[in-house]
Amino acid sequence: MTKARKRKSGSLAEQVLDPATLEEIALWLENAGVRSIEIETEGGRLVRIVAGEDAASHGAGMDRPVLGPTEPPSVSPAKAPIAGHFLSVHPARHAAEAAIGASVRPEQILGFVSVGPLIMPIHAEEAGTLGACTVESGDLVGYGDTVFLIEPAQ
Amino acid sequence: MIEVLQTGPLNTVQDLGRFGFRNAGVTSSGAMDRLALMVGNLLVGNDEGEAVVEVQTFPFRLRFERDMTVAITGADCDARVDGRRLPPWWALPVSSGQVLELEAPRRSARAYLSFAGGIDVEPVMGSRSTSLRGGFGGLEGRFLAANDRLAIGGALACAVPPGGFGALPPAAALAEHFPASEDGTLLVRAIPAGEYVLFGAEAERFWSQTWKISSQSDRTGYRLSGEPIRLASPVELRSHGVVPGVVQMPPSGEPIIQMSDANTAGGYPKIAGVIDVDLWRLGQARIGSRIRFVQSSVAEARGAERAVQAYLDDIRRTLPMLTQALAAMSRR
Numbered sequence: 001m002t003k004a005r006k007r008k009s010g011s012l013a014e015q016v017l018d019p020a021t022l023e024e025i026a027l028w029l030e031n032a033g034v035r036s037i038e039i040e041t042e043g044g045r046l047v048r049i050v051a052g053e054d055a056a057s058h059g060a061g062m063d064r065p066v067l068g069p070t071e072p073p074s075v076s077p078a079k080a081p082i083a084g085h086f087l088s089v090h091p092a093r094h095a096a097e098a099a100i101g102a103s104v105r106p107e108q109i110l111g112f113v114s115v116g117p118l119i120m121p122i123h124a125e126e127a128g129t130l131g132a133c134t135v136e137s138g139d140l141v142g143y144g145d146t147v148f149l150i151e152p153a154q
Numbered sequence: 155m156i157e158v159l160q161t162g163p164l165n166t167v168q169d170l171g172r173f174g175f176r177n178a179g180v181t182s183s184g185a186m187d188r189l190a191l192m193v194g195n196l197l198v199g200n201d202e203g204e205a206v207v208e209v210q211t212f213p214f215r216l217r218f219e220r221d222m223t224v225a226i227t228g229a230d231c232d233a234r235v236d237g238r239r240l241p242p243w244w245a246l247p248v249s250s251g252q253v254l255e256l257e258a259p260r261r262s263a264r265a266y267l268s269f270a271g272g273i274d275v276e277p278v279m280g281s282r283s284t285s286l287r288g289g290f291g292g293l294e295g296r297f298l299a300a301n302d303r304l305a306i307g308g309a310l311a312c313a314v315p316p317g318g319f320g321a322l323p324p325a326a327a328l329a330e331h332f333p334a335s336e337d338g339t340l341l342v343r344a345i346p347a348g349e350y351v352l353f354g355a356e357a358e359r360f361w362s363q364t365w366k367i368s369s370q371s372d373r374t375g376y377r378l379s380g381e382p383i384r385l386a387s388p389v390e391l392r393s394h395g396v397v398p399g400v401v402q403m404p405p406s407g408e409p410i411i412q413m414s415d416a417n418t419a420g421g422y423p424k425i426a427g428v429i430d431v432d433l434w435r436l437g438q439a440r441i442g443s444r445i446r447f448v449q450s451s452v453a454e455a456r457g458a459e460r461a462v463q464a465y466l467d468d469i470r471r472t473l474p475m476l477t478q479a480l481a482a483m484s485r486r
Binding site (some may be wrong): 081082090091092093097106108112114115116117118119120121123143 | 184230238241243319320322323325326465468472476483
């Protein structure tokens with residue numbers, strides 16, 4: 001991203017969408033073992049680049065993608081606050097912060113996302129019953145991915 | 155300011171210690187778990203060696219008298235802010251009037267409370283650590299009591315996310331660099347010291363047996379209990395310099411490990427020295443728990459030190475990246 005910015009001509013989006021640049025970025029991703037990358041420009045548009053076969057035609061120039069699966073309207077998601085590895089249990093504890101089936105309060109911590117040596121909390125947004133965890137502990141999650149489902153309190 | 159509402163005895167202000175005055179009989183003092191102190195300080199944006207509160211007797215409660223950022227590291231004390239439960243190794247912004255509570259931990263021994271800006275007590279001989287024996291440093295050279303108020307230094311605008319965040323605890327992040335036993339006995343690496351050879355074949359049992367940390371253990375030193383190890387023939391030694399980590403063998407044959415408030419001199423034969431990088435784990439070992447010594451080398455100790463340094467550097471480097479990323483997300 002920063003490398004693309006150094007190029008002189010065109011907007012950032014145009015520069016990123018230049019086929020040669022795309023190919024280069026896709027190669028970086030592949031080398032880094034990263035499947036996809038999302039880039040936000042000043043205009044707020046989001047570019048998603050997917051590495052692997054036929055990368056250029058796959059996601060470039062998409063509008064803001066819908067993140068996470070669609071849930072039934074009665075269920076409220078708790079989402080990852082940042083991209084990283086999901087931790088269902090804090091590494092210094094033996095039990096999860098909230099058990100499936102337990103009632104949870106707004107702002108209560110349900111799980112964690114580790115980013116290198118740091119840990120971010122996944123919070124419940126509203127009161128309800130913790131319905132399910134949709135991600136395996138240790139899995140990579142993206143920003144805004146649904147990690148828990150909460151059945152809101154009536 | 156923070157106000158102590160409830161505390162047991164022996165909870166003190168500590169930093170990384172007071173060095174350079176051992177020749178005048180001044181103990182180094184400093185946190186028993188220096189790694190927890192450093193991580194806590196990094197999480198709230200401080201230099202790693204700012205003064206913190208070391209809590210080793212519980213329950214402990216304090217009230218914040220202004221908005222600030224606090225980190226709780228070390229032992230998991232089921233910390234709560236106004237009743238809201240926090241994970242261990244956690245930092246968060248708190249508001250004036252909120253109350254932080256720590257319960258007795260089920261594992262580990264000591265928790266550390268770091269505040270953005272650090273505890274502003276007057277340094278004595280270059281350190282804010284409390285020397286209980288000397289009666290100086292920290293808050294009036296004594297341990298904290300209810301109604302004590304501690305000034306907190308001015309902090310730069312702190313970028314801690316409002317919902318708080320934490321660090322991967324060193325026990326998890328550095329697992330491959332610290333030996334672990336199957337039965338939960340703490341393995342402490344040590345290097346044979348000055349009088350090791352005087353113990354002859356007896357020395358073998360120093361390594362092979364499991365020692366229990368006796369109730370006569372504190373910040374000065376841990377007295378271990380187990381099968382006594384005796385010198386082939388008694389020796390008289392002149393008093394010599396002693397540092398934290400030195401393992402002495404008194405005539406009883408049960409070792410003493412000198413800890414943060416170590417005597418500056420002693421005359422017992424030294425059988426071994428615990429490597430510096432393992433002292434924080436010993437600082438978290440509880441009275442009544444079991445330890446075993448593992449023979450180590452300078453090279454191994456240096457390797458573990460590099461790993462710890464890399465972990466701290468990683469936290470220091472990742473923190474601004476995390477806060478930038480969160481700021482970018484919140485603009486969406």
